[in-house]
Amino acid sequence: MKNPLDSLWGTVIAGLVLTGVLYMLAKSMMGG
């Protein structure tokens, strides 16, 4: 599989996905 960081837009998409994941994590750590 190609490293998404090799492409600029792959990097941005990876960042957006990570933002969503960390948002959910923050919400659950704060008690929903």
Place this chain on the structure above:
Amino acid sequence: MGDFIVYGLGRWLHIMAGVMWIGLLYYFNFVQVDAMKAAAADQPPTGAGITKHVAPRALFFFRWAAVVTVLAGAMILGERIDDALLFKERAYVPIGIGAWLGLIMFFNVWVLIWPNQKKILGIVPATDEEKAKARRVAFLASRTNVMLSLPMLFMMVASGGLFRRAFFG
């Protein structure tokens, strides 16, 4: 007066230095990487000016803006720094996540990007093989920082915004 310095000037400085740090990070990734590829393909290659005159100056402000951003951020967190970094209090979870992302990015700047850029730009001696490896490590660390900057900025603004929890001062 103390509050004015920490929460007024400190936050202002944190944002200004952060804009310079992340702005130059985006310049490298959105502009310079592809510009250097295009310059290398020119006959004869035309990227020497960027390597010699632009990149070292951009890297100077990039790495020192990172230092100012982190120090000003730590000053704003103040006595709440352990609540944030150790996730001791729920209200400080978003800013804690943002701060950790910023610290990882800071590590990447000073431990992975700058020492390898010194080899790439010829500031320290390196063989062609070492330069090729340095180019890959610096590139991936820089791209990792672009990726991390998205959730980092989200957590920074969401802490007192979307989540409406963490306030300082």
